Amino acid sequence: MDGQLITFTGVAAGMVAMPGADFAVVVRNALGSRRAGVACAVGVAGGLLVHTALAVAGLAAVLVAVPVLFGAVQVLGGAYLLYLGGRALLAVVRGPADAAPTADEDAAARPGDEAAEQQEARTGVGRSLRQGFLTNALNPKAPVLFLSLLPxxxxxxxxxxxxxxxxxxxxxxxxxxxxxxxxxxxxxxxxWLRRPRVTRALEATTGALLTTLGGVLLVEVALA
Structure with missing residues (x-):
């Protein structure tokens, strides 16, 4: 039995399950629909694949060793998290009246327009996939984590x-x-989660979390 492998599995499980930007963006997309949530989750895993591949190839060491490159990734990551957090908080301010229509309501408003509905669904899934991927891939702490952990x-x-x-x-x-x-x-x-009050509370929580994480990244760049 490989004791080190078992230990790593436990450490990796805790690292993946730890609530953070990835968790928040998956929850927010899943509130929209199951397909959007799963697509976002797959995007997060894709971002992790990028980080692990860079660590294996040794390219993450270059990123960490060159402050300008590391700072650029940090700025991009922080700005993107602020963008996602701002959108979530804006949705809270606008309230239920400006919420997106449900699938049933949208179908009733546009009867027979199945092609348009399918295209819209594909666009939404693609957007969620992209959000998950970028949220994880632009996390500047991941290269440091993998470089220090894997060896x-x-x-x-x-x-x-x-x-x-x-x-x-x-x-x-x-x-x-x-x-x-x-x-x-x-x-x-x-x-239960899609009740107006609960939805707004979750939007506010995820928006505040994403905005805080993004702000911390940008402050770290400014103080570096």
Missing amino acids: QFVPEGQPALPRTLLLATIVVAMALVWFPAVALLVDRLGN
């Missing part, structure tokens, strides 16, 4: 590349299980 679980004398590939696969696989599960749970509780 600790490569046994002495064992080839580094196959081992780090295995560790990276474990992280991405866990993300592909955890975040879609979060999206499906939110959708399962949809009747």
Whole structure:
């Protein structure tokens, strides 16, 4: 039994499940629809795949070693989180009257327009996928985390590349299980979570979280 691999699996599980920007953006999209939530979750896993691939290839070390590149990623990540958080808070301010129509209401407003509905659904799923991917991929802390974490679980004398590939696969696989599960749970509780008061509370919470995380990233750049 590989004790280091078991330990890493536990550490990776805690790292993936820890609430943060990824969790917030998945929940927000899942409130819209199950498909949007799952697409966003897959996007988050795609972002993790980028980070783990960079760590395995050693490119993350270059990013960390070059302050200008690291700062640029930090600014982009912070700005994107502020954008998502601002949109969520704006939705709270606008209130239920400006909320997007449900699928049934939209179908009633545009009877027989199935092609347009399908196109709109595909656009929404693509947008959610992109949000999940960018939220994770633009996280500047991830390269540092993977660079410091993965080497600790490569046994002495064992080839580094196959081992780090295995560790990276474990992280991405866990993300592909955890975040879609979060999206499906939110959708399962949809009747309660989509009540106007609950929805606005969740929007306010996720908006505040995303805005805070984005602001922290930008402040760190300014103070660096």
